[in-house]
Amino acid sequence: MKASELRAKDITALEKEVSDLLKAHFGLRMQKATQQLTNHTQLGNTKRDIARAKTIIAEKKKAAK
Numbered sequence: 001m002k003a004s005e006l007r008a009k010d011i012t013a014l015e016k017e018v019s020d021l022l023k024a025h026f027g028l029r030m031q032k033a034t035q036q037l038t039n040h041t042q043l044g045n046t047k048r049d050i051a052r053a054k055t056i057i058a059e060k061k062k063a064a065k
Contacts, residue, residue: 001049006056014057021050 006014025046031037 001052003052003056006053011057011060014053014060018050018053018057021046021053025050 001017006017009017025043028037028043028046032040032043037043
């Protein structure tokens with residue numbers, strides 16, 4: 001997910017997005033542990049998306065103060 005797409009969302013939507021991404025990342029980790037994961041780049045991509053969303057949440061909260 002691109003940062004521009006995330007910036008268009010409000011804080012509550014971003015927090016829901018982070019929650020969904022964390023669940024997806026957990027599922028991917030479990031697939032990796034059971035050797036069912038075929039595309040290992042998905043792990044890194046979800047990790048980066050989580051970091052991107054959290055960074056934008058922090059920026060928006062700081063700007064709101």
